[in-house]
Amino acid sequence: MHVVVRALGVLSALSDRREGVTLQQLHRELDIPLGSIHRLLRTLESEHFVTRSPSTKRYSLGAAALALGYHETFDSYLVAPPQPVLDIARASGETVFLTRMVDSRVVCIALVESTHPLRLFVRMGQEMPLHAAASARVVLAHKDPVLVEALLTSNPREAFTRGTMREVNQLIDHLARVRRYGFDVCSSELDDDVWAVAAPVYDAAGHVECSVALAAAAGRVESPEIRAEYTERVLRAGEKLSRAYGYAGPIVIPQRAELVDLYSQAVDGHPFEPAIRAKQEQ
Structure with a gap:
């Protein structure tokens, strides 16, 4: 029973520490001998209740622990908007939100609504379609290819607009480009005349479970310069959140001039595949 109580204490200590906690911190906070807590963490890690970052050596909750809190309404995953999300929303006036794979x-899981009269319909707890939302695809792009194909094949791929990507092979090719460029764009795919950009958020172990996204009425972000600015802001927010969660690996963010050039060549707002889009419309 004593071991069970200690294990629950460790899980409780990690529950609100997305940046992760070191072995020494847990030792001091829980007053558990180093040898005992090390053995306990090894057991919890082997059962996927905790995970340890190979770079920062910090511990955080694992998939098995997170699964215990899963339920249909997702209420337990909703959080207050973190500062990087608030900063983009304040600077842009657009809808900015955080997503998480559950x-x-x-x-x-977190949302700041636009200050403009014409707002977009995004709500807390809303499920984002895996094939049609940039905020979902940027997470999928960093998952195991076998899992991705299984999810895309088994889930309905509704045609929300004429521009919605629905073919599995096309989506898998698109995800490869998302990994290459480090962000995703959705332009009139989920909603007509809505443009969105999303960036991944890495956890301490280098996995991507979350994304940060900005969505706006397409008419407010028509110029390549504005789209490049918002893309850079979203990428910077993703970087800040990743560092806050304990990720110490590389994050490459294109220069503003590179992004302007990408959007200047884009077809229908899609910066990485203008040639493909143009060919489809012929």
């Missing part, structure tokens, strides 16, 4: 779904 089981096989990607859900909006």
Whole structure:
């Protein structure tokens, strides 16, 4: 029973520490001998209740622990908007939100609504379609290819607009470009005349379970310069959140001039595949 109580204490200590906690911190906070807590953490890690970052050596909750809190409404995953999300929303006036993969779904867990009269319909707890939302695809792009194909094949791929990507092979090719460029763009794919950009958020172990996204009415972000600015802001926010969660690996963010050039050549707002889009429309 004593071991069970200690294990619950460790899980409780990690529950609100997304940046991760070191072995020494847990030792001091829980007053558990180093040898005992090290053995306990090894057992919890082997059962996927905790995970340890190979770079920062910090511990955080694992998939098995997170699964215990899963339920259909996703209420337990909803959080207050972190500062980087608030900063982009304040600077842009647009809708900015944070998503997280829960089981096989990607859900909006934090949201700041646009200050403009014309707002977009995004709500807390909303499930984002895996094939049509940039905020979901940027998470999928960093998952195991076998899992990705299984999720895309088994989930309905509704045609929300004429521009919605629905073919599995096309989506898998698109995800490869998302990994290459480090962000994703959705332009009139989920909603007509809505443009969105999303960046991954890495956890301490280098996994991507979350994304940060900005969505705006397409008419407010028509110029390559504005789209490049918002893309850079979203990428910077993703970097700040990743560092806050304990990720110490590399994050490459294109220069503003590179992004302007990408958007200047884009077809229908898609910066990485203008040639493909142009060919499809012929």
